[in-house]
Amino acid sequence: MTEKQSLSFVLNGESREVSIDASELLVDVLREKCGMKGTKRSCDVEVCGACTVLADGLPISSCTTLAIDMDGRDVTTIEGLARNEKLSRVQQAFVDHAAMQCGFCTPGMVLATTALLETNEKPTDAEIRHFLRGNICRCTGYIKILEAVKSLV
Amino acid sequence: MFITPFTHHRPAGLHSVFDILAKYGDDAAVYAGGTELLLALKARVLRYEHLIDLKRVKELGGVRVENDFIGIGALATHYRIANDPVVLASIPEYASLSDGIANIRVRVAGTLAGNLSFAEPHSDPPALLAAMGATVQLVSADSERSVPVSEFIAGEFTTMREDNELISEVRVPVTQPNEAFRFRSFGHLERPAVNVAVGCKNDDGKTAFRIWLGAIGDHPIHAEKVETALRGVPRASLRDVLPAATEEFTSGLSATSDLHGSADYKRHLASVLMQRAVNEAAESASSKES
Numbered sequence: 001m002t003e004k005q006s007l008s009f010v011l012n013g014e015s016r017e018v019s020i021d022a023s024e025l026l027v028d029v030l031r032e033k034c035g036m037k038g039t040k041r042s043c044d045v046e047v048c049g050a051c052t053v054l055a056d057g058l059p060i061s062s063c064t065t066l067a068i069d070m071d072g073r074d075v076t077t078i079e080g081l082a083r084n085e086k087l088s089r090v091q092q093a094f095v096d097h098a099a100m101q102c103g104f105c106t107p108g109m110v111l112a113t114t115a116l117l118e119t120n121e122k123p124t125d126a127e128i129r130h131f132l133r134g135n136i137c138r139c140t141g142y143i144k145i146l147e148a149v150k151s152l153v
Numbered sequence: 154m155f156i157t158p159f160t161h162h163r164p165a166g167l168h169s170v171f172d173i174l175a176k177y178g179d180d181a182a183v184y185a186g187g188t189e190l191l192l193a194l195k196a197r198v199l200r201y202e203h204l205i206d207l208k209r210v211k212e213l214g215g216v217r218v219e220n221d222f223i224g225i226g227a228l229a230t231h232y233r234i235a236n237d238p239v240v241l242a243s244i245p246e247y248a249s250l251s252d253g254i255a256n257i258r259v260r261v262a263g264t265l266a267g268n269l270s271f272a273e274p275h276s277d278p279p280a281l282l283a284a285m286g287a288t289v290q291l292v293s294a295d296s297e298r299s300v301p302v303s304e305f306i307a308g309e310f311t312t313m314r315e316d317n318e319l320i321s322e323v324r325v326p327v328t329q330p331n332e333a334f335r336f337r338s339f340g341h342l343e344r345p346a347v348n349v350a351v352g353c354k355n356d357d358g359k360t361a362f363r364i365w366l367g368a369i370g371d372h373p374i375h376a377e378k379v380e381t382a383l384r385g386v387p388r389a390s391l392r393d394v395l396p397a398a399t400e401e402f403t404s405g406l407s408a409t410s411d412l413h414g415s416a417d418y419k420r421h422l423a424s425v426l427m428q429r430a431v432n433e434a435a436e437s438a439s440s441k442e443s
Contacts (some may be wrong), residue, residue: 022158023155060429062189065191134258
């Protein structure tokens with residue numbers, strides 16, 4: 001009934017072409033076919049933010065996105081932020097502030113923060129909390145995360 | 154979870170969409186953001202042999218301004234709506250509502266038209282759109298009609314949309330200088346337990362309210378009795394009338410106890426949120442006038 005489809009997209013700055021089924025979810029294609037294991041599957045219902053990736057610079061839940069919908073688009077995973085072995089400024093701020101405990105939510109937190117600062121250079125505390133509200137840290141290490149984000153404003 | 158395989162269609166124009174729908178009927182579903190549909194497909198609550206992606210249908214995009222309304226195209230995401238300069242200037246309370254839906258990822262992918270079509274009762278847009286007098290434009294291969302949002306949602310996951318129709322646009326009247334809207338929503342989960350939308354209009358010193366409740370029932374509820382009780386009441390005397398009016402109305406509402414809260418809790422929330430929204434709308438409308 002279904003045939004393989006070709007997904008052409010830019011992943012972390014590199015053009016990719018992957019053969020997929022239309023029913024495959026983005027999180028599975030990224031993890032299993034593109035090796036981007038930093039994208040985490042957790043709640044599976046677009047609530048927790050662990051599977052966050054950026055599509056054309058804005059955050060989406062890869063667990064509830066069809067991979068085929070990324071055809072022609074620009075996708076960034078956590079692996080795409082560092083350049084030439086150098087962490088991005090958001091990644092570096094998370095390291096400097098020890099803004100992680102178990103680390104499972106960290107890729108999503110870092111990517112959401114990256115999108116926030118791209119769209120709003122000087123967010124207020126309330127704007128930071130509002131934007132990151134959909135990223136859950138079950139270790140509850142929110143204070144350190146907020147400190148890391150605020151250090152960039 | 155994995156989705157049952159389907160054939161994916163990506164038409165570029167409305168005509169092709171209607172052709173595919175005509176060919177496959179109930180076996181086909183349309184989607185844009187997929188934030189509601191994919192959850193149902195993953196949970197295997199729904200299953201389709203054909204999915205039609207609308208994102209490349211050029212007729213459905215964008216936000217446009219007419220004289221007295223804002224046309225929100227079917228592909229406009231909540232994020233787009235929340236940040237659109239025209240929406241912010243002309244229907245500011247709706248922009249603010251859009252900015253509060255679910256979380257940033259859902260707002261970036263999900264569309265207003267998809268939200269209304271899915272008709273999940275625990276949703277923010279319907280109550281405020283009903284209070285604002287918004288309408289849904291429905292198009293099919295050979296017809297177009299307009300349905301008020303207040304009538305569009307018929308029940309839980311049920312709308313007035315026929316299988317061969319699509320929402321092309323949601324039309325929201327521009328908020329007038331002598332009126333103000335306030336929306337209040339509360340829930341401890343991603344979706345609201347109860348929400349209240351209030352419109353307040355001053356006509357030659359006479360105040361009229363429009364009050365709608367959302368999420369507590371399976372479709373938006375018009376609080377006509379509260380509107381009647383408040384008619385002609387001067388702002389300074391609202392406090393004498395308002396609590397009794399909202400409590401009488403909400404105590405008679407049917408509500409179900411579920412994960413969002415007990416039925417009594419929801420009725421209490423409805424009353425409290427309604428009082429706050431009425432006061433805020435009245436104050437905002439009067440400060441706009443002076």
